[in-house]
Amino acid sequence: MSVLVVAEHDETGIQPATRHTIAAACELNTDTHLLLAGKGDIESASRIEGVVKVLVASDEQYNHALAENLAPLVVKLACDYSHVLAPATTFGKNVLPRVAALLDVAQISDIVRILSADTFVRPIYAGNALATVQSLDPIKVITVRTTAFKAVSAEGGSATIEAVEVTKASNLSSFLRQELSKSERPELTSARIIISGGRGMQNGENFKLLEEIADRLGAAIGASRAAVDAGFVPNDYQVGQTGKIVAPDLYIAVGISGAIQHLAGMKDSKVIVAINKDEEAPIFQVADYGLVEDLFKALPALAEELDKVL
Amino acid sequence: MKALVAVKRVIDYNVRIRVKADNTGVETANTKMSMNPFDEIAVEEAVRLKEDGIVTEIVVATIGIPKCQETLRTALAMGADHAILVETEADMEPLAVAKILKVLVEKKEIDLVLAGKQAIDDDSNQTGQMLAALLGWPQGTFASNVAIKDGKAEIVREVDGGLETISLTLPAIITTDLRLNEPRYASLPNIMKAKQKPLDIVKAEELGIDVGSRLKLLKVEEPTKREAGTKVESVTELVEKLKNEAGALG
Numbered sequence: 001m002s003v004l005v006v007a008e009h010d011e012t013g014i015q016p017a018t019r020h021t022i023a024a025a026c027e028l029n030t031d032t033h034l035l036l037a038g039k040g041d042i043e044s045a046s047r048i049e050g051v052v053k054v055l056v057a058s059d060e061q062y063n064h065a066l067a068e069n070l071a072p073l074v075v076k077l078a079c080d081y082s083h084v085l086a087p088a089t090t091f092g093k094n095v096l097p098r099v100a101a102l103l104d105v106a107q108i109s110d111i112v113r114i115l116s117a118d119t120f121v122r123p124i125y126a127g128n129a130l131a132t133v134q135s136l137d138p139i140k141v142i143t144v145r146t147t148a149f150k151a152v153s154a155e156g157g158s159a160t161i162e163a164v165e166v167t168k169a170s171n172l173s174s175f176l177r178q179e180l181s182k183s184e185r186p187e188l189t190s191a192r193i194i195i196s197g198g199r200g201m202q203n204g205e206n207f208k209l210l211e212e213i214a215d216r217l218g219a220a221i222g223a224s225r226a227a228v229d230a231g232f233v234p235n236d237y238q239v240g241q242t243g244k245i246v247a248p249d250l251y252i253a254v255g256i257s258g259a260i261q262h263l264a265g266m267k268d269s270k271v272i273v274a275i276n277k278d279e280e281a282p283i284f285q286v287a288d289y290g291l292v293e294d295l296f297k298a299l300p301a302l303a304e305e306l307d308k309v310l
Numbered sequence: 311m312k313a314l315v316a317v318k319r320v321i322d323y324n325v326r327i328r329v330k331a332d333n334t335g336v337e338t339a340n341t342k343m344s345m346n347p348f349d350e351i352a353v354e355e356a357v358r359l360k361e362d363g364i365v366t367e368i369v370v371a372t373i374g375i376p377k378c379q380e381t382l383r384t385a386l387a388m389g390a391d392h393a394i395l396v397e398t399e400a401d402m403e404p405l406a407v408a409k410i411l412k413v414l415v416e417k418k419e420i421d422l423v424l425a426g427k428q429a430i431d432d433d434s435n436q437t438g439q440m441l442a443a444l445l446g447w448p449q450g451t452f453a454s455n456v457a458i459k460d461g462k463a464e465i466v467r468e469v470d471g472g473l474e475t476i477s478l479t480l481p482a483i484i485t486t487d488l489r490l491n492e493p494r495y496a497s498l499p500n501i502m503k504a505k506q507k508p509l510d511i512v513k514a515e516e517l518g519i520d521v522g523s524r525l526k527l528l529k530v531e532e533p534t535k536r537e538a539g540t541k542v543e544s545v546t547e548l549v550e551k552l553k554n555e556a557g558a559l560g
Binding site: 092096119124125166172177180181193228234242270284286290301305308 | 321327363403405408428430432435446447450454468469472473474477486489524529530531536538539540542546548551553556
């Protein structure tokens, strides 16, 4: 049977998380279909590597991916599939459990490995343990940890396009507005380099020091929960168990002590650098390179040093 | 308006967990247990809605072993009025939990359900959404602000790109995110008072619903540990190592 991937997309295009999810789908089966619900870029969707068919449900009730409208559509399509996948982002986490319950099947959250068509590995306890679970359900409804699967290319596919019948709008919920952070920098979950600040940054103003470095490295800027809770930066900066899960090539943690819940969000990064004046900070236990120094001295020096070598 | 708050007893968030030697799960014996932190936020929000005159009665419920009564007493001390323990020895999956909660919602004529967005043990992040599906109610997940007026709930949601505001018809389900509120500490007089509040116990099997497992847990393992690397003496050495040793600067 084929695999259905529910695309995360908006007016800016198809989110990279979708291509990571397609990669997982292709591990399961070569017949991967992509559902594009609401106003979307059908043309781009059909060119994604590995996608055989794009299912289009272009009705405005699906814009903004309200779970009450989107879930019945996915449920209606699901009976033709062995697996239904979505990225484990706030989009997928919102919609897929609703789909699973309507199908009367379990949902498997945040898989990081596929062992067979019905057996998966997923982190529990903030990634401090890995559970291997086998699904006994006829349809497997799964959210995929995007950092665990290398994204397929945005080009190279030539999928057929098929319109699907839309479902009746629920009228239970409506979208009012959104405040999305605008940034010229790469998006956290797809950035190659990330520099994050913690409580040690002392205030939001001081994040400028991180921007100086980020500008030089083309890096995204993240934050620990402590920094977000203290109001230094908005919630979408948060890296951790309940924030974003990232795995860049280089992660620079500045003024971050390294609470378990923060480590859960970044410990799969290839190279980790920690800058902290407290040499006992737990972040040093996972850092490849640790620098014990006051960040207000280290960051300007780092900017200068980078100018010399880049 | 009558509110139900669903809570879960989990290993305390400060405890470093241990995987059992036989790989069947995580050690919970002799481990400090607490209310799931996200559920505490849900209890707090319900209490605030009651203080604002929107909610008239708060029912708090959990599913699990007799010891879960402690978690319910905590919620009662924070301000819930009435508690229900659905007693079982089984480890319930989110779908089964949602089915049980649905029975409670119908029995107690609930108009609003609040729950944490995820439990910090299995990190599933499913139960609220599943309950909403089973009841045919709208869902406001990952809420960082809740405003209820004119028969609607306006929810600010923490999404990956920032914040999103949606409007839900009532009855509805709200799952709470970290920054919705800061839960209060129960005062000693309230802890004493909570001991007198009603706490009903029902057996899960008496509810007559299918709560069987849909997933087989094959094993639980520790992830590969990341080794601590080296300390560098200066920013110059750091940049040199990143460039030449790690090749991380492009």
